[in-house]
Amino acid sequence: xxxxxxxxxxxxxxxxxxxxxxxxxxxxxxxxxxxxxxxxxxxxxxxxxxxxxxxxxxxxxxxxxxxxxxxxxxxxxxxxxxxxxxxxxxxxxxxxxxxxxxxxxxxxxxxxxxxxxxxxxxxxxxxxxxxxxxxxxxxxxxxxxxxxxxxxxxxxxxxxxxxxxxxxxxxxxxxxxxxxxxxxxxxxxxxxxxxxxxxxxxxxxxxxxxxxxxxxxxxxxxxxxxxxxxxxxxxxxxxxxxxxxxxxxxxxxxxxxxxxxxxxxxxxxxxxxxxxxxxxxxxxxxxxxxxxxxxx
Numbered sequence: 001x002x003x004x005x006x007x008x009x010x011x012x013x014x015x016x017x018x019x020x021x022x023x024x025x026x027x028x029x030x031x032x033x034x035x036x037x038x039x040x041x042x043x044x045x046x047x048x049x050x051x052x053x054x055x056x057x058x059x060x061x062x063x064x065x066x067x068x069x070x071x072x073x074x075x076x077x078x079x080x081x082x083x084x085x086x087x088x089x090x091x092x093x094x095x096x097x098x099x100x101x102x103x104x105x106x107x108x109x110x111x112x113x114x115x116x117x118x119x120x121x122x123x124x125x126x127x128x129x130x131x132x133x134x135x136x137x138x139x140x141x142x143x144x145x146x147x148x149x150x151x152x153x154x155x156x157x158x159x160x161x162x163x164x165x166x167x168x169x170x171x172x173x174x175x176x177x178x179x180x181x182x183x184x185x186x187x188x189x190x191x192x193x194x195x196x197x198x199x200x201x202x203x204x205x206x207x208x209x210x211x212x213x214x215x216x217x218x219x220x221x222x223x224x225x226x227x228x229x230x231x232x233x234x235x236x237x238x239x240x241x242x243x244x245x246x247x248x249x250x251x252x253x254x255x256x257x258x259x260x261x262x263x264x265x266x267x268x269x270x271x272x273x274x275x276x277x278x279x280x281x282x283x284x285x286x287x288x289x290x291x292x293x294x295x296x
Contacts, residue, residue: 003151004128009033009133012038012061013039013052013073014086024073025048031135041057069093071137076101080101092117096123096187097127100124120187121188124183128176129142131148132148151207153194156237159279163235166282205231206228206231208232210234233273235281236265236268
């Protein structure tokens with residue numbers, strides 16, 4: 001079992017003929033992902049890299065290829081429409097990589113998707129990967145991943161790669177990895193991702209990487225305290241950020257005491273997570289925790 005994507009994933013790339021879309025479609029294909037279709041309006045009938053048919057609409061692509069996951073590389077002004085087009089075609093999982101999507105657009109998207117049967121990951125996220133099935137739906141470098149039993153959840157794309165590289169170097173493989181995105185309004189939250197990993201029998205432990213700003217980590221901590229028995233190693237980025245200044249992600253703005261790194265660390269520690277103060281400690285700490293519990 002895995003979280004969200006696996007060997008049954010049939011991937012559609014919205015924006016496959018653009019610079020980013022074409023680059024990462026090729027990398028996903030090379031990783032082993034089953035990329036079955038692309039969508040670029042006006043390019044219908046073309047074939048991408050002599051392998052992947054391109055369609056004008058998502059509905060056409062789904063009808064002819066059975067695509068069940070979409071990844072979006074559409075520029076920010078059109079990203080919300082691209083998400084809604086995928087949802088209208090009844091695609092159950094949509095991953096939006098695009099950054100800079102207006103927050104008001106995302107408020108409308110979230111309201112529209114509520115109860116629709118479509119789960120959104122992102123926007124402004126690195127996507128998903130399940131190394132045991134060679135399924136990559138995003139921009140993560142597949143070569144640092146190795147199959148195993150540790151699930152990874154992160155708001156930060158770069159810290160995903162760093163944490164996973166450390167885990168792999170310490171002989172700790174990963175079940176799946178979910179980059180939820182760093183914008184103020186996103187689809188799937190850290191708490192929801194934590195719930196999925198908690199329910200996954202092939203995930204024995206979890207790495208949770210958060211950032212300053214908002215209360216998403218506290219909400220994840222509340223779920224962790226009430227429901228999760230699996231070991232969790234957590235890191236919060238932005239400890240030295242000054243209040244009111246955006247640090248990297250649009251959602252990483254401290255506004256009030258709840259958005260600080262200290263408040264998030266305290267909530268996670270109270271919930272039973274092992275909280276590290278440096279990203280360099282994630283891999284070795286998880287290895288130690290697994291050894292202490294007789295799981296490695």
